[in-house]
Amino acid sequence: MINLRDYKAKYNLGDRVSGRWNKIPFVGSVGNDRVVSEAGPEVTIHLDLPILHNGKTHRILVVKHRDIRPLLVL
DSSP: OOOTTSOOOSSOTTOEEEEEETTEEEEEEEEEEEEOSTTOEEEEEEEEEEEEETTEEEEEEEEOGGGEEEOOOO
């Protein structure tokens, strides 16, 4: 059980991340790292490029921490 008051964010505003959502790769920036319910923490991602999925365009995603990783810049 996560204590909502003691949660420390893993990502900061603007951190660059990459990951997969519904088996579709994406790259974007973190908008918010939060806990809103007992379901656990989630991260809002502002995408660099929109994703078309099932006829709907997505520009912002809400994902779990396990679905993303920091973007490596060479």
